[in-house]
Amino acid sequence: MKIKFFGAAQEVGRSCIMISTDRTKILLDSGIKLGKREEYPLIDDEEIRQVDAIFISHAHIDHMGFLPFLYAKHYQNNIFATKPTIELINVLLSDYLKINSDLNFDKNILNSLNAKFRIIDYKKEFKFRDLTIKMIPAGHILGSALISVSDGKDTILYTGDVNLLKTRLLNGADIKNLQATTLITETTYGGDNDIFPDEKKVAKDMLNSINESAKTDSKIIIPSFAVGRAQEILFFLDDYINSGAMQKIPIYVDGMISKVMRIYRHNVIFCRKELQSRILMSDYDPFKSKNFKIVERKTRTEIIASQEPCMIVTTSGMLSGGPVMFYLSRLAGKKENKLILVGYQAQGTMGRDLQDGASRVTINNAPVDIRLSVETYRISAHADRRQLEMMISKIRGLKNIFLVHGEITKMQQFQAKLKDKYNVTIPQLNQEYEA
Ligand SMILES: [Zn+2]
Ligand SMILES: [Zn+2]
Known part of the structure; x- marks a missing residue:
């Protein structure tokens, strides 16, 4: 499998990653980057036309806010996510489109987009063409998932955003039986000093x-x-x-x-x-x-x-x-x-x-x-550096790690910690890598 990063490379925001085999191209997440001005994933129209399906890890705008843009650019295939994620996306996107009325989307775009959503249950293997996909509870927000993508030979595990500790509302990520050859992990708090206080x-x-x-x-x-x-x-x-x-x-x-x-x-x-x-x-x-x-x-x-x-x-x-x-x-x-x-x-x-x-x-x-x-006050929905290390150590068969969704200095510090045991890459925007 090949992996290409249209966003979240050396930055936090616009998570959008393409996984390709000879037969299939899917997107993991499709977010935008919020800030003083908005930034979108660097995927071009030709690449959008080739996407066979989109899988969304969770309903934060930096992971799904680009969906209406993709639809407006004639993306016609299905969008897969857990049931709560789909419901949350609906509410949040309708708010987003209301606030950003200057973007001039067709007013029926949410209805059209809705028709494309398909529910994936947690922890059930889902066959999509030559791939097997699995959503695993990620503990970050309601409906959030780690996404596992396997071609029968290798498995890529994508964290989306992950939290290992239980909170008032949710259990921590379900990391008991993780297996993957390649991990794409968020590094929001992957820096040397990112150890959360008690x-x-x-x-x-x-x-x-x-x-x-x-x-x-x-x-x-x-x-x-x-x-x-x-x-x-x-x-x-x-x-x-x-x-x-x-x-x-x-x-x-x-x-x-x-x-x-x-x-x-x-x-x-x-x-x-x-x-x-x-x-x-x-x-x-x-x-x-x-x-x-x-x-x-x-x-x-x-x-x-x-x-x-x-x-x-x-x-x-x-x-x-x-x-x-x-x-x-x-x-x-x-x-x-x-x-x-x-x-x-x-x-x-x-x-x-x-x-x-x-x-x-x-x-x-x-x-x-x-x-x-x-x-x-750090009451975080993300794993801190130690928790990320712990999660990584539990993944069976892991060889390659791609660090995304973080600040570059933190990624470099995290890379230094992991590089003796794994092949660790800080990917570049718009670059393709072997899984
Ligand atoms: Zn999030
Ligand atoms: Zn995020």
């Missing part, structure tokens, strides 16, 4: 910070991906409020998060057993917690104007658009307010600039001075 300590620090703010009239913005981080952080806040460890202040939920919450709720069978039984056995349903206040657009200014402390959990997670921009522009000037970052902030995003200490940003072409405090 989860309990992070939770306690964050709790203290929020409780301190709750004593005053200050407001806390928590930007979050609509899928995954938002649900985890909301469950975290809800748990602590219910246990009395956290001051009870309003939690406003704005953006796509509540819609996505409903998809999590009816796909709870894909969440942790503990969560399922909690909902079944008790009257308490955390998905419908009274602590969450869903924000209508018109009430945003009232939230800003109120004298009460509050938390605002809203999209987008890396401050590349969405309601968070409104809240930041209104709340940034007061030093008692806080911006709490809980997810990965990619290079080139406003989230990363703020994390790195920017004192001024531009929102809607206007300068905004940053006086509020910016804090980072």
Whole structure:
């Protein structure tokens, strides 16, 4: 098999990888790169015409946001993913197309795209022409999968985004019986210093910070991906409020998060057993917690104007658009307010600039001075460097590793760690490699 990288090579974003045999060409993921300007995979029209099928690892925009573009470029074949991933893609793409109406897609494009989706169940072998494909739970967000592609001789395992630790909602990736000759792995946190601190300590620090703010009239913005981080952080806040460890202040939920919450709720069978039984056995349903206040657009200014402390959990997670921009522009000037970052902030995003200490940003072409405090708490949906190493050590028969979805310096550090045991490549954009 051959592997070609149209994106996610020495960068985070626009994951899009082609696997080819003599007879078949498939794409693993089809994402876009978010930032101050959007970037698309470097696949040309001729190559798009040759794609026989697309397999999507999970419903984040950097892994599936290019689907409408492919369809508009006359991609006609099927798109395979797990059931929750397909449902999430629908909701997120409709939001994406609404926000980006200037892209002028046909208004029926989502319906047409929908007709192309096919469900693949987790852990069932699926034959596609000369390939056998398997989706394995990846622990990253609802529906996320590691994708295994075999031609009968070699097997390529693609991580998409992977998390090995269980979270409040999901089990960690199912890495018990992994077998592959070639691994394509994300390296978001593959750097030497990417060892996450103890989860309990992070939770306690964050709790203290929020409780301190709750004593005053200050407001806390928590930007979050609509899928995954938002649900985890909301469950975290809800748990602590219910246990009395956290001051009870309003939690406003704005953006796509509540819609996505409903998809999590009816796909709870894909969440942790503990969560399922909690909902079944008790009257308490955390998905419908009274602590969450869903924000209508018109009430945003009232939230800003109120004298009460509050938390605002809203999209987008890396401050590349969405309601968070409104809240930041209104709340940034007061030093008692806080911006709490809980997810990965990619290079080139406003989230990363703020994390790195920017004192001024531009929102809607206007300068905004940053006086509020910016804090980072790593409650990650990605494996850290040690977990990635552990996962790699469990894969039977592994020879070749391609590092993707990461920053180049981190990839180089990770390559140095692995190179004695494996043949490790940091692929170039638009280059083809032997698997
Ligand atoms: Zn992701
Ligand atoms: Zn990703």
